[in-house]
Amino acid sequence: MSNKRARVAIVTGASTGIGRAVAKALKDNGFWVFGTSRRAAPEQIDGIAMLTCDVTDDASVAKLIEAVLTEAGRIDVLVNNAGVGLLGGAEESSIGQAQSLFNVNLFGVIRMTNAVLPFMRRQHTGRIVNVSSVLGLIPGPYSALYASTKHALEGYSESLDHEVRAFGIRVVLVEPAYTATSFEENLTVPDQSLDVYALARAGMVALMRQVMLKADTPEAVAETVVKAVTAGSPKHRYAAGKVARQVSFLRRFVPEGAFDKSLRKQMQLPV
Template sequence: MTIQRKKIALVTGASAGIGLASAQALAASGYTVYGTSRRPTVAAPKGVRMVVCDVTDEASVRELVAEVLAEAGQIDVLVNNAGLGLTGGAEESSIGQVQALFDVNLFGVMRMTNAVLPSMRARRQGRILNISSVLGLIPAPYSAHYAATKHALEGYSESLDHEVRAFNVRVSLIEPGYIRSTFDQNAVEADAQIAVYDQARAGVRALLDEVMPTAELPEVVAAVVRAAAVDPQPRLRYPAGKLAKQIALLRRFAPAKAFDKSLRKQMRLPA
């Protein structure tokens, strides 16, 4: 009799928000889940083994993946969720600050993928789910650098998916809109602020403060992650939540001029 082994999922940035909800959703679906955080956690979520990993550190990433493979024998699903936010005008951040943002949001994904992919290729089986954003589809005033990381992630993921299909490995993007978590509240402020942007920057922050109390919960995104992990016909993009689906539809079909006007109105920018 063949014994069916439990599938293994590895979720980065699993100590809170979307990462935590995704790790718990996968665990509830029968996966053995490893969740990462940069620092040791006091208590692991139910059904999730928390491990320390810094996605900006090549050695940390490779040691973690080697540990999971030695213990579990395989990684079936990789959820690249670890990320940082950055708010401010495009010219208000030093290049060093922007590089640090890319190091987590883009290069961290690449490090994790490069470490996990060889075992998936060898087994000819695997799913890589990259947590993107609607800001990977649309522009976002005063979030230019964060949007740039997500636009880059979208291009990287689409190219990679074409490359690895021959090995029965698929890559998908999960694209949430506003999500009720501490992510936006913990976003880094631009490190070289310019007074002429103070009013507009404050307006964007006020808008976020207004929409967050009624934004969708991380569990909405986690449900999409779980669905994408087992989808027999995996798609490249999975909008997560009502707002994300609306934005994806508008971006695809609305005339550019109308979309631009609507965006500026929503962000309370001058016409």
């Protein structure tokens, strides 16, 4: 429902998983929330107004922003959550497939951000939360291209934060680890699979299924996003969930060699 006095938030990729949980959590905290999905969705999900938007398409993004401003008159928060995964050896993906991945996970964020920044500058206030991953902090064997999108997102977000802070705008990162959603089940597969990687790739799939049994809930990530949105003086990044906090701590303080060996052991790779 509309509330002309409420802060207005846009959450991309809000039809399922983390995005849906984030949209609901923001609504429960008094925000007027607009969720987006690439495919047509019901007009309302859990009381969230749903709009169609393809973050890889400039015209679609512009249409979304126009619709939100027409209805609400302002945009206070943007949560860039829409993303896709890819599991396989880096060598197994064509340049075209890599470009498609970046077009959603990085350039989609840039499109959405560039679309809202002029209005946030005019308001002299705004908060942009980019949903990254612990794979924005650490290596991701057999997720190298996905990890690359998140490493790039981290550099973009922290740098942009310094550029727009003078306009009353902050850009922050939320970094989940494994989360119990359909994301892992819908991972893209390499478009030029190689037999030499087949055994290791199958091992990664099995390992992912195993760790997903103890994965964080989307609601736990959503709670972290709400903190990032509402903090008066936000941090650059927020680890979302117990595993993400542990990984973030270890990455900062464990010596490189020891971290490398531990990672390979955890990923069941030859040490």
